[in-house]
Amino acid sequence: MSADTYPPQSYFAAGYGPRAWFLTTDHKRVAWLYLVALTAFFFIGGAMAVVMRLELATPQGDVLTADVYNRMFSIHGIIMVWFFLVPSIPATLGNFLLPLMLGAKDLAFPRLNLASWYVFAFGSLFTLFAVIAGGVDTGWTFYTPLSSLYSDSYVSAAAFGVFIVGFSTIMTGINFIVSVHKLRAPGLTWFRLPIFVWTMYATALVMVLATPVLAASLILIVLERVFGIGVFNPELGGDPLLFQHLFWFYSHPAVYIMILPGMGVVSEILPCFARRPLFGYRAVALSSMAIAVFGFLVWGHHMFVSGQSAYAGVVFSFLSFLVAIPSAIKVFNWTLTLRKGHITFDTPMLYALGFLGLFTFGGLAGLFVASLAVDVHLHDTYFVVAHFHYIMVGGMVTAYMGGLHFWWPKMTGRMYSELWGRIAAVTTFIGFNLTFFPQYVLGYLGMPRRYHAYPAEFAFWHVLSSTGAVVLAIGYVMPFFYLGWSLLRGSAAPANPWRASGLEWQTASPPPQHNFARTPTVTEGPYAYPEPEDER
Amino acid sequence: MSWSIPFMPEQASNFAPGVDLLFYALLAFSFGLGLVLTFLVVRYSARYRAGSRADRSGRRARSLRLEIAWTAATVAIAFGLFAWGAVLFVDRNKAPADAIEIAAIGKQWMWKFRHPGGQREINELHVPVGQPVVVSLASQDVIHSFFVPAFRVKQDAVPGRTTRVWFTATKPGRYHLFCAEYCGTQHSGMRGQVIAMQPERYAAWLEARSGGEPLAAAGERLFRSLGCSGCHGAESRIPAPSLEGLYRRPVPLASRRTVIADEAYLRDSILQPQKHIVAGYGAVMPSYDELIDEDELQMIVAYIKSLAEDREP
Structure with missing residues (x-):
């Protein structure tokens, strides 16, 4: 290992004081700012989930009052969706890696990048203030007229905070789109981009196109609450269902904001630890774009029993089955990537394999809720809760953890305990399934979601689920400690500990302030993993 | 507290068997595909672990024929499943003309019902077995949802409009009625029962409750x-x-x-x-x-x- 693996000009060396962090325009430091903020929100939102599962361990409401329980799941949803999942991979790993993967010095608009973090911090803290002031009890979905006319909680403040955070999402999206278009290194053509960059690009498009609709619908709620204008109020000629159309026109594409980046991370990890190229690279790249486009056309599948016309339901169901196809294709491609590889099972790979299983079972459950007659029964039950947690937590959070472990040596220049990493990966997989698989059964039995108390016959599955939640929580807390330890005491990481392909591994760990000593030139496609024999 | 382990909800309406059949088909397909994929991942992981002596010749990074084949298969299966669910759904869209019409109002946090003869009830709905019943739903405040798991029916009650849901109970018994759309503080308390009775007992029940104005x-x-x-x-x-x-x-x-x-x-x-x-x-x-x-x-x-x-x- 040559001495220049740890160049003195590592991006950490550019400054250690608060100024160097809070006034930085270095995309790598902004990624850290986000990582710290998101970790805090992940644990706040997670703690609320644990308290809810504690409440649900018995059929009666005995730990919390109904009012507090309702505020709990509302703020759990708001935090986890907007202050964790939407920014999770894009704002942390994406911010850190996109310029490195493009062979660029930084994102296209470094100051906009820092601004996005301040906007995020302001908006999310504003919402947190609403929680401390008394909370919000409308669910993260803010359905009207409950939110606009009936709730006496801090709806306007919470909605305003989410509205503000939306701008940071749009800023990140614009930055990523422009960077991918304009900052690719010489020779880095579109079909030489890693899938992670493709998914960041697809995600950024959705962010920029969908988020304004969320902003509009939240503003309309605030206007109706404050000025009593009749947009959703039927007594003034408004339509409560209009809100659902607006909300899901954003929130369904947002589901893809919350999974596409995970797909990108896994598409990097699997080839690396199988030592072979990603199977069907072009199909995976194009299916990411297909998901981003079709994702805009399926919002009505949240409204099959809302009073929407039955024929609209048929069209939305059809389109929802259509959007399942590119996801299925990706799963097949990931599986085939393992074939004839030289597979090792380091921590990132364990998370990636966990993702593959959990995403598949979450995605297959999507067929049940896309199917009209079955969804009539399943809508608003725990089946839906299980389905989206399999995708959002089993899929996205697992991929996020996998990505964090995969690129941790690059981000910090330190290695972590491989043993603890593997234990945590296996623990979360077991805990996750124990928590959420029983919820599929509960849902088909007819257990409605957002219930503070429930009939005793559902107790068995709820107890199982609550037990799983404890295991899952342990699995998520572990990395906090051993990664923290690694940051302080971990052994130094080489530039490329996984022998991975990709531009980000060709610079030092941690990278210098401007990423590359000189701009790299790309001459081959991604995932150029040779046979191990050839490496000798 | 009962500790028996339930897996499937009761089948107590004309819709339940059809929905369950589709559900079982989806379940079989999902577990089938899931098992095949799990098998492949486990097999590849074992066979092609680093250092194994498995034959790795002829490995490819793409196969157009394979990709076209699985895309076509996915499309065909998706369309088949879509059509099955859609036909069941459209079929249930129109209530039979001879259905008993019950007016229901959801309000925070109770269900109010009124039978054609004027009989009223709260959080309980008596219906005869074997006769179609259509419930026309209105809401006095926020959105609620009329959900009877044993019947596999659900329909939102939306302020400002009337929605309708119909079913024919097939088995006498008491079944859960839930509000499925979150409606505020006591949402989980907005529960009731649908009581399906033999037609003659239903007639007797109506008789005993009569006196209300139609x-x-x-x-x-x-x-x-x-x-x-x-x-x-x-x-x-x-x-x-x-x-x-x-x-x-x-x-x-x-x-x-x-x-x-x-x-x-x-x-x-x-x-x-x-x-x-x-x-x-x-x-x-x-x-x-x-x-x-x-x-x-x-x-x-x-x-x-x-x-x-x-x-x-």
């Missing part, structure tokens, strides 16, 4: 006391469209459109009379939005609907 009759009384009959009555001198036989007929509007006089139309015409002006009449009717509540609205609508039934041969 819905349409109550509506007729309101129709007079609120002054509706002053304009819409036969001998009125103020020009207002006649309501005789109106229900389910096409109505030509001043805007040159034609609408069908369904429940939504009747509702709108009472609460927002300016929305649809009938061709040849002036926009003179005042709104009754402030004057009547959801209960009374259902009565008046029931009365206007009954004016059409009388005319049927």
Whole structure:
């Protein structure tokens, strides 16, 4: 290992004081700012989930009052969706890696990048203030007229905070789109981009196109609450269902904001630890774009029993089955990537394999809720809760953890305990399934979601689920400690500990302030993993 | 507390077997595909672990034939599953004409029901087995959802409009009625029971509860006391469209459109009379939005609907 693996000009060396962090325009430091903020929100939102599962361990409401329980799941949803999942991979790993993967010095608009973090911090803290002031009890979905006319909680403040955070999402999206278009290194053509960059690009498009609709619908709620204008109020000629159309026109594409980046991370990890190229690279790249486009056309599948016309339901169901196809294709491609590889099972790979299983079972459950007659029964039950947690937590959070472990040596220049990493990966997989698989059964039995108390016959599955939640929580807390330890005491990481392909591994760990000593030139496609024999 | 382990909800309506069959098919497909993929991942992981001596010759990073094959198979299966679910759904869209019509109102946090003979109940709904029942749903405040798991039916009750759900109970018993759409503080307390009874017992139950005024009759009384009959009555001198036989007929509007006089139309015409002006009449009717509540609205609508039934041969 040559001495220049740890160049003195590592991006950490550019400054250690608060100024160097809070006034930085270095995309790598902004990624850290986000990582710290998101970790805090992940644990706040997670703690609320644990308290809810504690409440649900018995059929009666005995730990919390109904009012507090309702505020709990509302703020759990708001935090986890907007202050964790939407920014999770894009704002942390994406911010850190996109310029490195493009062979660029930084994102296209470094100051906009820092601004996005301040906007995020302001908006999310504003919402947190609403929680401390008394909370919000409308669910993260803010359905009207409950939110606009009936709730006496801090709806306007919470909605305003989410509205503000939306701008940071749009800023990140614009930055990523422009960077991918304009900052690719010489020779880095579109079909030489890693899938992670493709998914960041697809995600950024959705962010920029969908988020304004969320902003509009939240503003309309605030206007109706404050000025009593009749947009959703039927007594003034408004339509409560209009809100659902607006909300899901954003929130369904947002589901893809919350999974596409995970797909990108896994598409990097699997080839690396199988030592072979990603199977069907072009199909995976194009299916990411297909998901981003079709994702805009399926919002009505949240409204099959809302009073929407039955024929609209048929069209939305059809389109929802259509959007399942590119996801299925990706799963097949990931599986085939393992074939004839030289597979090792380091921590990132364990998370990636966990993702593959959990995403598949979450995605297959999507067929049940896309199917009209079955969804009539399943809508608003725990089946839906299980389905989206399999995708959002089993899929996205697992991929996020996998990505964090995969690129941790690059981000910090330190290695972590491989043993603890593997234990945590296996623990979360077991805990996750124990928590959420029983919820599929509960849902088909007819257990409605957002219930503070429930009939005793559902107790068995709820107890199982609550037990799983404890295991899952342990699995998520572990990395906090051993990664923290690694940051302080971990052994130094080489530039490329996984022998991975990709531009980000060709610079030092941690990278210098401007990423590359000189701009790299790309001459081959991604995932150029040779046979191990050839490496000798 | 009961610790028996339930796996499937009871089947107690005409819809339950059809929905369950599709559910089982989806389950078989999902577990089948899931198992194949799990098998492949485990097999590849074991066989191609680093250092194993497995044959790795002829490895490829793409195979157009394979990719086209699995894409085509996925498309075919997706369309098949879609069509199955859609046919069941569209089939249940129209309630049979001879269904017993029950008016339901959801409010924070209870269900109120009224039978055609005027019998009222709260959080309990008695229905006969073997006879179609249509529940017309309204809401007095926020969105609620009428959900009977054993019947596999669910329909939101939305303020400002009437929605309908129908079923035929097939097995006597008491079944959960849940509110499935989150509706505020006591959402999880907005529970009740649907009690399916043999038709003769249902008749006896109705008999024992009779004494209430039938819905349409109550509506007729309101129709007079609120002054509706002053304009819409036969001998009125103020020009207002006649309501005789109106229900389910096409109505030509001043805007040159034609609408069908369904429940939504009747509702709108009472609460927002300016929305649809009938061709040849002036926009003179005042709104009754402030004057009547959801209960009374259902009565008046029931009365206007009954004016059409009388005319049927």
